[in-house]
Amino acid sequence: MNSPNGFFQKLVNLEGRNFSLSIQKFDNGYFISVSEGSNKIGSMVASMATGPTPITTTIIPSRSESLFLKLVAERISTRMRGIVLVSAFIQKELEPNTAKDLMSEIMEMIENE
Numbered sequence: 001m002n003s004p005n006g007f008f009q010k011l012v013n014l015e016g017r018n019f020s021l022s023i024q025k026f027d028n029g030y031f032i033s034v035s036e037g038s039n040k041i042g043s044m045v046a047s048m049a050t051g052p053t054p055i056t057t058t059i060i061p062s063r064s065e066s067l068f069l070k071l072v073a074e075r076i077s078t079r080m081r082g083i084v085l086v087s088a089f090i091q092k093e094l095e096p097n098t099a100k101d102l103m104s105e106i107m108e109m110i111e112n113e
Helices: 066-080 096-111
Strands: 007-014 017-026 029-036 043-048 055-060 083-089
Touching (some): 029 096
Parallel strands (some): 029 083
Antiparallel strands (some): 043 083
């Protein structure tokens, strides 16, 4: 999974739904894309953690997955003390277990880089 250019990608099938996870690592942060079906840019959140709590803002609002986006961005930015942009193109609302499994897959990719 190591990549010399800091780009990691993984296809995941959860509960019959196919997700593409793409992560681009930078010296001061990450860009994370979660796409269901075809690769598209979707709702987007940015989070920056330089102090005790992260500062998070919505760039492109989500109809249904705003909490998932915010949790992913804040967890990773807090962990690495940097900037994280998360984009998610999700076709239908995520079930809690699916969201949890996606979060686990993303964290595993970052920890095993």
